[in-house]
Amino acid sequence: MDGRDAVTHPAEVDVAVVGAGVVGLGIAWEAACSGRRVVVVDPAPGTGASFAAAGMLAAVSEYHYQEEDLLGLTLESARLWPGFARPLGTEAGNLSTPTLCVAGDAADRQALADLRAVQEAHGLGVRPLTVREARSLEPMLAPAIAGAFEITADHQVDPRRLVAAILARLGTGAVIRQRAESLVWAGDGARVVGVRLADGSELRAGETIVANGLGARELAGLPVPLPLRPVYGDILRLRVPESLRPLVTATVRGLVRGKPVYLVPRADGTLVIGATQREDGSDAVSAGGVYELLRDAQALVPAVAELELYETTARARPGTPDNAPLLGRVAARWAPGAADDGGAPPHAQDVAGLIVATGFFRHGVLLTPAAARICVDLLDGRADERWHAFRPDRFARVPHETHASYGRTA
Numbered sequence: 001m002d003g004r005d006a007v008t009h010p011a012e013v014d015v016a017v018v019g020a021g022v023v024g025l026g027i028a029w030e031a032a033c034s035g036r037r038v039v040v041v042d043p044a045p046g047t048g049a050s051f052a053a054a055g056m057l058a059a060v061s062e063y064h065y066q067e068e069d070l071l072g073l074t075l076e077s078a079r080l081w082p083g084f085a086r087p088l089g090t091e092a093g094n095l096s097t098p099t100l101c102v103a104g105d106a107a108d109r110q111a112l113a114d115l116r117a118v119q120e121a122h123g124l125g126v127r128p129l130t131v132r133e134a135r136s137l138e139p140m141l142a143p144a145i146a147g148a149f150e151i152t153a154d155h156q157v158d159p160r161r162l163v164a165a166i167l168a169r170l171g172t173g174a175v176i177r178q179r180a181e182s183l184v185w186a187g188d189g190a191r192v193v194g195v196r197l198a199d200g201s202e203l204r205a206g207e208t209i210v211a212n213g214l215g216a217r218e219l220a221g222l223p224v225p226l227p228l229r230p231v232y233g234d235i236l237r238l239r240v241p242e243s244l245r246p247l248v249t250a251t252v253r254g255l256v257r258g259k260p261v262y263l264v265p266r267a268d269g270t271l272v273i274g275a276t277q278r279e280d281g282s283d284a285v286s287a288g289g290v291y292e293l294l295r296d297a298q299a300l301v302p303a304v305a306e307l308e309l310y311e312t313t314a315r316a317r318p319g320t321p322d323n324a325p326l327l328g329r330v331a332a333r334w335a336p337g338a339a340d341d342g343g344a345p346p347h348a349q350d351v352a353g354l355i356v357a358t359g360f361f362r363h364g365v366l367l368t369p370a371a372a373r374i375c376v377d378l379l380d381g382r383a384d385e386r387w388h389a390f391r392p393d394r395f396a397r398v399p400h401e402t403h404a405s406y407g408r409t410a
């Protein structure tokens with residue numbers, strides 16, 4: 001449908017956020033707190049990757065060699081978490097749970113020692129523990145574990161509670177339960193002026209923020225292709241009987257015969273065990289994945305066998321080629337002088353009215369406060385040089401024409 005024929009949404013807002021996962025809601029919340037009129041568009045808020053996530057705020061324990069740019073962002077977000085969570089009260093869950101890293105056997109101990117060396121080289125606080133010390137902190141750990149260390153900086157929240165808390169504060173009037181089909185461009189093709197919704201209406205906005213995770217692949221009218229891919233994960237939720245509480249008090253991250261597994265205790269007496277990582281294209285829960293998670297979790301905490309398994313979930317993480325988010329403004333690659341020379345960065349102007357915040361892969365919950373801060377800084381006209389490495393157009397090598405044919409309006 002041509003933009004001129006569309007039903008125009010009655011309200012023009014300051015900010016339209018496409019996607020109500022943790023990232024979109026975090027941005028919407030921060031933007032609303034800055035005094036802006038914000039509307040979030042999502043047919044099913046909180047049902048994407050955020051529904052599955054364990055909610056570990058694992059800047060240190062998830063640090064991977066050669067991901068220094070990402071480490072800067074994850075550490076910044078970990079720093080921002082307490083201030084971000086404070087106005088939400090205790091509803092988002094527990095920010096103070098420490099993390100224990102545990103090795104299943106001698107080879108796992110060596111692998112964890114190598115990881116610890118990298119973490120220590122970056123000045124990340126880790127504390128080696130003897131097996132005896134680890135078991136005095138967590139008596140339910142298996143006597144046979146081969147080694148352990150503690151990370152005091154990594155904590156957790158409950159993403160489902162976080163989603164519910166932000167939705168409640170934004171209020172029902174701020175959420176449009178529809179799919180966004182395309183961006184709407186101003187007639188001169190230089191500015192995004194909102195989104196077209198599934199019912200054909202337009203939501204006009206001063207700024208549009210694309211934060212719909214993997215769904216951004218299908219949103220028409222983006223000025224650059226977003227190289228997102230689904231990385232599926234199976235994750236389990238179990239209930240700890242009263243007689244076994246607390247099963248563990250820290251988040252236990254283990255390596256068992258080279259395979260990572262984690263156990264995240266919730267304040268309500270439940271336990272999250274995760275997570276597989278597969279790129280087989282299937283969003284069904286994998287029986288093999290469930291089996292391996294339970295087997296490896298039991299190797300570290302044998303009493304896991306006595307818990308009630310009440311939920312198995314599979315969702316896709318929004319992955320990117322370098323495991324880092326697509327976050328920031330996007331250059332108009334078709335602008336005069338922006339011709340691609342096969343590798344040099346373009347010198348085109350950023351598209352006005354558009355910010356992208358997707359591709360948060362394994363770290364979306366951890367990175368929510370940083371994404372929110374960065375987006376609101378951009379709304380305020382401030383672009384922090386430290387985060388340029390995450391520009392959503394960093395992979396674009398050829399001009400992307402799809403914007404021209406979608407959602408133009410007079």
Ligand SMILES: Cc1cc2nc3c(=O)[nH]c(=O)nc-3n(C[C@H](O)[C@H](O)[C@H](O)COP(=O)(O)OP(=O)(O)OC[C@H]3O[C@@H](n4cnc5c(N)ncnc54)[C@H](O)[C@@H]3O)c2cc1C
Nearest residue numbers: 021023048049050054055056180213215233363364365366
């Ligand atoms: C098993 C598993 C465990 C994880 N554990 C952790 C963890 O411990 N810590 C951590 O930090 N991260 C974790 N993650 C990663 C984290 O879940 C994601 O990075 C994060 O949820 C991404 O949030 P999001 O808001 O970008 O996307 P999503 O949560 O996927 O939300 C996207 C939303 O956009 C909506 N949408 C899609 N298309 C449209 C459209 N066209 N119009 C409107 N709305 C649309 C969807 O309905 C959805 O609600 C885990 C992920 C998985 C799968």
